[in-house]
Amino acid sequence: xxxVTESLQKRVSFPRLTSPAPAGETLxxxxxxxxxxxxxxxxxxxxxxxxxxxxxNQLTDIFVAAGEAQENMDELQMNKLRSMAHRAPMVIVCVAxxxxxxxxxxxxxxxxxxxAVAYMLAAIQAEGFGAIWRTGPMAxxxxxxxxxxxxxxxxxxxxxxxxTPLGDPKTIPEIPLDQFFVFK
Numbered sequence: 001x002x003x004v005t006e007s008l009q010k011r012v013s014f015p016r017l018t019s020p021a022p023a024g025e026t027l028x029x030x031x032x033x034x035x036x037x038x039x040x041x042x043x044x045x046x047x048x049x050x051x052x053x054x055x056x057n058q059l060t061d062i063f064v065a066a067g068e069a070q071e072n073m074d075e076l077q078m079n080k081l082r083s084m085a086h087r088a089p090m091v092i093v094c095v096a097x098x099x100x101x102x103x104x105x106x107x108x109x110x111x112x113x114x115x116a117v118a119y120m121l122a123a124i125q126a127e128g129f130g131a132i133w134r135t136g137p138m139a140x141x142x143x144x145x146x147x148x149x150x151x152x153x154x155x156x157x158x159x160x161x162x163x164t165p166l167g168d169p170k171t172i173p174e175i176p177l178d179q180f181f182v183f184k
Contacts, residue, residue: 007126012170014130017163021052021090022129033123037115041101045109046116046157049093049148051085059085059093062147069143084138088131088161092120098153113157120160130165133158 022030027050034048051059060082067073067081085091096113098106117133124131138144139156150156 003126008122010169011122011125012172013132014163014165014169015132016166017088017130017132017161018166019089019163021088021163022124022127026127030120030123030127033119034116037112037119039112040104040108043099043101043104043109043112045097045099045104046113047095047097047154048116049095050090051093052090056085056091059091062144063138065147066138066141066143081138088163090162092160092162093148094133094157094160095148095150095154096157097151098155110157117157117160124162129162130169131160131162133160135159 021027031048031050034046035044037046039045063081063084064078067078094113094117096110098109101109121131121133135156135158139158145154145156148156
């Protein structure tokens with residue numbers, strides 16, 4: 001089995017992350033993997049915002065503003081929003097950036113953006129780091145989208161939390177292929 005196949009079969013999400021996050025040439029290599037996602041007509045229907053160090057505070061401010069605009073937001077929920085961006089030393093905001101094209105529908109562009117995120121997840125773990133792909137209410141909140149500068153033709157695909165895993169990876173049980181694949 002080659003190293004790519006092995007790496008993909010071992011990939012897991014890491015909800016608990018600490019410093020360091022990938023940097024320098026390693027980070028560049030990871031980000032370049034996103035650019036190799038399947039992409040009909042080479043539209044590049046995605047973009048990414050990398051938050052780390054003090055810029056995580058900017059992301060926190062956006063989350064808090066969204067929370068303050070909601071009715072019935074209690075202090076416990078607000079504290080969760082204040083700490084959300086600091087769950088990892090790096091947060092990559094992944095955005096589907098749709099373009100009008102006669103042969104490439106929005107759904108295909110969204111899937112391409114999702115593949116770009118998946119490629120980064122695989123590359124992050126292959127480089128010895130960990131990550132988790134999260135969405136939640138902040139991914140669709142209009143104040144968050146506005147605060148991040150998204151246009152009308154964009155939407156958040158997810159927040160990729162990146163860093164060094166804390167603890168061992170969770171064990172994922174083997175799943176028989178015939179549960180998901182029909183061989184004919």
